[in-house]
Amino acid sequence: MINNKVKYLLMLICSVALLSACKKQWDQRTAIANQQLNVTLIEQIKANPNLSTFAKYLTQTGLDQVLASSKTFTVFAPTNTAMQSLDPAVASDPVQLKLFISNHIANQTYLASGIQGSIRIHTLTGKNVTFTRTTVEDANITTADQYVSNGTLNIIDKTLPVKLNISDFVRSLTTVGALQSAYVKSQDTSYTDTTQATVQSLDPKTGKPILVPGTGVVKYNKYFKKTAALDNEDSTYTYIVLTDAALNTERGKVSKYFTTVTNSVDTTTRLASFNVLKDVAIRGMVKPADLPASLKSVNGVNVPIDQSAIVQTYNASNGIVYVMSAVNFAVSEKITSITIQGEFPSFFTRADRASLAQYRIRPDINGKTYNDMFLQFSSSTTLASFFAAYRVSGLNTCQYRVYLRAVNDTLFNHIAKPGNISQRITFGQVSSIAVTDAATGTLTATTAVNYPYQNSTPYNYVPMEYTGATAGTITANSTINVVGGMLNVTKLSTINMYLQAANSTTVNANNLLIDYIRLDPVIQ
Template sequence: MKSFKNKYMIALLLITIALSACKKQWDERTEAVDQQLDKNVVQQIQENGNLSTFSGYLTKLGYDKLLAGSKTYTIWAPTNQALQGIDPATVNDTAKLKKFVNNHIASQVYLTTAPKPTMRVRTLGGKNVTFTSTTVEDAQITTANQYVSNGVIHVIDKAIPPKMNISEYIRSLNGVADKHKAYILRNDTNYVDTSKATVQSYDPKTGKPILVPGTGLVSINKYFNRVASLANEDSTYTYFVLTDAAYDAERNKVSKYFATVTNSEDTTMNILAGFNVLKDAAVRGMVPQTGLNNLVSVNNVPVPAAATAVVQSYSASNGMVYVVNSLPFDIKNKITEIVIQGEQPSFFARTDARGSMFYRSRRDKNGLTLNDIMIGTTATLPANFFAAYKLPNLYTCQYKIVVRAINDISFTTPTDIVESFNFGQITAPTISGGTIAPNDVVKFPAQRMGPVSFNGVPLVNWDEVTLPTPANKSATSLLTPPTNIAGGNPTTTATAANTINLTNGNLTVLKRTSINMYVIGANATAANTNNITFDYVKLVPIIQ
């Protein structure tokens, strides 16, 4: 009996929910005014003399038949007065007129109760329009929610011609931001998408398809792919276009940090420095000109925009565009530190020592989680064993080397860790007996690091230190900060081909290049005498 009662109550609840949902849909329907459920959207427009011009456009395009079907539509119908200023070139060109009319029509029904408070609605032309309870784009809704058999009509006091998106607007500019525009255009490229290409035949040997030439081509913009989808109608951005003078000023600030081996002006200025400047020209969302302060780019870099610098603006279909004569980025936000995480090595001195390598997640002395690498512990490693890290495409400047490492090895006696941080150009490795020799051109003296604690007594340990540390004052004391046990200065191997060296004790990158960082253990082989550990290394650019 109890089971029957439970089933009855559940069934009653489901019926109540269903009836409630139906009532909600009917209530939304009854919110519409001037219902003409025996007419479709075209018939309702045709009967309104104040919409005769727009009705004529629909008939001219054959939409009187298209919009009479079973699908539902929302139409924002401009009055005759609203259409008086339409360019005759648009009206007399079928393709242009179709784009114009399509921007006033959307699939599905959107009542003025739908926006909360705004919403973006995709039109038949592929553009999105901003819809509120009283407006669509810049047009006021004078008569709302005219519900008919296959949709709803909103009468508006202005036409809403299709807008360019941000990409289209940049491409339309002439004489105001030619260098910025040229950078965007040079990033246009095509590739063949085999899934969209036409197959002509198949190679009898490989079985691979032979495609019809010219089919399957897809156009992309590499800059948009890396920064922001400025041609995407469903994403909204605020984008800053720099005048030629502003673009040159920002590129000149950063160009010296992109010196190349070939010393190519085009590579340095138009590719590398240009991208460094423009990667932070996009901000997510639509920002009005009155709100151009405290902005952050899509790459989380402060954008120093000012309303007074705007020389031209445009409300695009997917955001706002501001042409500015100044966008003075702080160079410290453009030439930023490089962080190498200990738990992300590229390779090791030997690959047969993996049983001695540990990637750890733990807490530091402040209770914060850190991830690091620990190599060694009780295993025996070759002398001067190393972990190597590839550092791609460094800025050309001097770097301070900052290291954070924590020695938490716990044994019956305190165990020091001695390790060095060296840097070398990437060349073919020298391998002897299965061991790779590091090509370390720039060598910082080995550092001694005592354990975190011994017998419950906290000891001074590495936190963040800048290399090179002072020469060792007490090689046996565990209560001193990390020390330079080599008792000397960093060194560099001088060769004509060097792209890195030392300047005033700092790592210097002379030409844009990729290098390796080697974290090298002690020159010893007994267990726990050549351990390696570190949380991270920072290469901090010295801005000059």
């Protein structure tokens, strides 16, 4: 056996050897680091003869002074061979050249060796580039992570041209995709933000500020606001541009659902254009090799992808654009159902009865939670034909089948007989509401379409479909009527929908109960 003295000597020898090895490694590391930290980025670049062209342009644009500062940067320096691809028009334009060179410089220090997957980093142009352990954009990193006093240098085998973002690319189209480009530009607008404006003086009469003209103006695009921020460099999208013929085809499929009161062709075209183009933006960047048979738009609509219809691909600074000669959208996904939730009425027959409404959270027979509205009268508050009104907009010009869901749990709530709830749905113009009793504020609904009363028996969990209807008086300019038991919207409009209780003053005979009303368009 080894005695304690021998063990101690062996441990001491190992410790000395370990400390010696660690010190040697630390000294080597310090020597390397100190040697690199003695120079700036611009000095490191100029010291490499294979980067002389890039160094020349850094000096020519004044960016050499930036890389000589104490701030930290990450530089992607193309080799002389890579710089041969530079467009002479860019090289001869001081503004474009500086923008081009700036796209190879990022604020802060990023290490390729520390990247898991990929990251997007800001360059001095305000654009983003995609950076991985071995690449930046389409360029390979041939030498990575050269440490210097104010950042890191990566040598790459291709240049990094400044890319347009998706918005700028679409706006630049003049031939292919010209109609889509024109629509996007037509949605540009602005407003004045007084918090950002310069106050010139105060109006002596009103005391309101008088702003310096042109200050505080905020520009934005209504189409981007409703769909996707295609001008945002920090978001990534896959975007589809339709050729003029393809856009006309898709608009033609949905135009009949956007007939206006004035029969304005321009308005119909604009509304149909938005209906098509709201679903050509997809979140995230999907490269050509990864394209599936269909994608989901930002609105959850299926976007069929026929790769043979792709006529052009553009890699933008915030995603990718496919110009396509056909995208066969399903009309049923473009003209969709409208669901009116019962717990969100716009107003009631009498405002002073609104407090009677109970807004409940209930489990149905399958255990699924839903929200509804239940309104019950006492003997002192009961009103015949009482209604809850709902303002409905976004109706397309087509026929709708009307569904109502009311889960009648009156027995569970110990409501006296009759347990049935009799109610109906009616529709009328927004302007058809009039105050009929100035003293009480009672409103009367003059309706254009009256559906028959339906009985909801206790524990009725089945959605009820109105298959029959009685039409009211239809005027020549009416925008809704009833045909074959369906709601028929003939002009785009906003209407009032009423959930109307039985024409009775008997307690519990004229209650209201509603989960939702759904209007399903009939696609033809």
